[in-house]
Amino acid sequence: MDDPIREEITFSARFPLPFRVLFLGGLGVLGWATNLHGLSALGIDAASALELSTHQPHRLTHHPYSASEPDTPLPTARGGWKLVPHPATLYGPVYRLFFCYAIVLCLGWACYQHATRADVGLVDVYKFVPGVLMLFLLMMLVSPFDVAGKRERDKFLHSIRRCLISKHRIHFSDVVFADIFTSFAKVLGDVWLSVCMILPGGSLLYPPPQQGLARWILPTLMSIPYAVRFRQCLVEYSLTTNESKRPLYNAIKYATSFPVIFLSAAQRQVAADPELLGLTGSGPWYGEHSLFRLWLLSALINSLYSFWWDVTYDWGFDLLRVREKKSSSSVGSPPRQLMLPRLHSRSALLASGQDDDDSTEEQLGTEQGDNHPRPSRRYPYGLRSVLLLPLPVYPFAILVDLVLRLTWSAKLSSHLHSFIDEDRAIFFIEFLEMARRWMWVFLRVEWEVVREREVRAALPPGTRLRRRAPDASAEAGYEMLGERESRANSVEEAGAGAEAEDWRKSVDRD
Numbered sequence: 379m380d381d382p383i384r385e386e387i388t389f390s391a392r393f394p395l396p397f398r399v400l401f402l403g404g405l406g407v408l409g410w411a412t413n414l415h416g417l418s419a420l421g422i423d424a425a426s427a428l429e430l431s432t433h434q435p436h437r438l439t440h441h442p443y444s445a446s447e448p449d450t451p452l453p454t455a456r457g458g459w460k461l462v463p464h465p466a467t468l469y470g471p472v473y474r475l476f477f478c479y480a481i482v483l484c485l486g487w488a489c490y491q492h493a494t495r496a497d498v499g500l501v502d503v504y505k506f507v508p509g510v511l512m513l514f515l516l517m518m519l520v521s522p523f524d525v526a527g528k529r530e531r532d533k534f535l536h537s538i539r540r541c542l543i544s545k546h547r548i549h550f551s552d553v554v555f556a557d558i559f560t561s562f563a564k565v566l567g568d569v570w571l572s573v574c575m576i577l578p579g580g581s582l583l584y585p586p587p588q589q590g591l592a593r594w595i596l597p598t599l600m601s602i603p604y605a606v607r608f609r610q611c612l613v614e615y616s617l618t619t620n621e622s623k624r625p626l627y628n629a630i631k632y633a634t635s636f637p638v639i640f641l642s643a644a645q646r647q648v649a650a651d652p653e654l655l656g657l658t659g660s661g662p663w664y665g666e667h668s669l670f671r672l673w674l675l676s677a678l679i680n681s682l683y684s685f686w687w688d689v690t691y692d693w694g695f696d697l698l699r700v701r702e703k704k705s706s707s708s709v710g711s712p713p714r715q716l717m718l719p720r721l722h723s724r725s726a727l728l729a730s731g732q733d734d735d736d737s738t739e740e741q742l743g744t745e746q747g748d749n750h751p752r753p754s755r756r757y758p759y760g761l762r763s764v765l766l767l768p769l770p771v772y773p774f775a776i777l778v779d780l781v782l783r784l785t786w787s788a789k790l791s792s793h794l795h796s797f798i799d800e801d802r803a804i805f806f807i808e809f810l811e812m813a814r815r816w817m818w819v820f821l822r823v824e825w826e827v828v829r830e831r832e833v834r835a836a837l838p839p840g841t842r843l844r845r846r847a848p849d850a851s852a853e854a855g856y857e858m859l860g861e862r863e864s865r866a867n868s869v870e871e872a873g874a875g876a877e878a879e880d881w882r883k884s885v886d887r888d
Contacts, residue, residue, distance in 0.1 A: 390583050403565065407475060421766075548613055767824065
């Protein structure tokens with residue numbers, strides 16, 4: 379047996395696929411906790427920026443004029459001061475949920491290691507250990523008992539339900555949640571492979587054979603996160619209040635992922651029986667068949683399109699934005715950090731601010747819709763006028779996003795996983811994808827904060843806004859609410875719980 383194959387078998391014996399899946403799942407929980415923690419450390423109210431408080435009836439106060447706005451410690455025009463929980467109450471429970479998850483996972487892996495003792499011959503004898511562990515964690519996820527972060531588990535399940543069936547409004551938190559899950563597409567497919575390995579006839583040392591119709595189960599599972607995100611974009615585009623074509627263009631971006639996934643699955647048949655398609659010889663067949671070239675073209679289109687969308691629309695940079703006019707004064711001073719008035723922002727998406735005079739110096743041009751093109755002026759370094767993070771972070775993030783986007787095809791291409799010597803490489807790529815998405819969340823939320831600030835800066839003070847289309851342009855993405863409508867709508871969006879209903883009745887009496 380060759381040394382590389384022996385090393386891969388040893389890797390699969392010590393760290394089999396079911397444990398790798400559980401590890402990446404826990405990494406996602408930790409990444410979300412650090413995202414919330416990091417946003418709070420940067421002075422951004424994560425609950426308001428992500429509309430998290432909108433979906434939590436237990437956070438609503440009996441304040442008749444605060445329902446339409448995120449919780450904020452700043453004074454309002456009518457209701458006086460409002461008290462909100464410390465930001466740690468947002469990310470603290472997620473950390474605790476992760477620690478519970480990590481303890482259970484480490485105990486299960488320790489039991490597996492003690493039973494097998496790195497002996498390849500004992501791996502399949504004790505393959506029931508990761509199976510029992512996965513079943514136990516699934517039962518904990520849906521457990522009705524108030525243990526192991528029940529509130530956070532319920533939020534997670536409720537977010538899945540909302541992403542799958544919401545038809546009237548797509549919340550920004552749902553967009554971020556669904557985008558994060560697109561980075562778990564390969565992990566979702568690995569869950570199916572793990573089940574096949576654990577069942578009788580399977581082995582933890584080798585990937586299970588996918589024959590007949592079963593070979594389409596893996597790509598179908600991997601395409602679910604992209605189908606969910608595709609559906610969200612179509613819902614936004616079909617809204618009567620939508621005036622932008624941007625959600626449609628975003629839907630096309632997610633649609634380009636399906637050819638990559640399913641063309642890759644089709645190539646498994648070619649790899650299994652090259653003579654079936656007229657390929658001769660014992661050497662590598664890649665590049666010899668039109669199916670591979672079509673897959674390569676679709677992967678390149680999706681990767682470059684996704685990178686362009688990340689930089690231009692998800693992060694709001696001007697680096698790759700197409701302009702009809704060019705400004706002669708494109709070189710200037712580096713962008714300055716955002717400075718907000720201390721007591722005039724009703725959303726208080728940033729926890730800190732400067733004096734009014736400083737805020738006046740920062741006049742921000744709003745991003746226009748399709749019928750109102752943005753000014754032709756390019757901002758320094760191809761970024762934007764308002765930056766909340768240190769300047770070196772942005773070129774680093776753009777470079778990392780480009781490199782990891784180009785590895786997207788390997789991450790989602792199931793035909794590359796038919797070779798055992800790819801286990802460690804694929805696991806490493808999945809880990810890097812988690813890191814890329816973790817970084818993406820910071821810049822995506824930052825741009826949403828800046829975008830809403832630009833819209834509010836152009837409106838009279840005290841105007842009530844509601845985000846109605848996260849993927850639309852700035853003008854099309856927000857709507858102004860009337861006094862009565864804002865209070866009624868916010869309660870309806872909070873859910874049908876008893877607390878929200880009682881709160882609404884109290885508002886009507888007032």
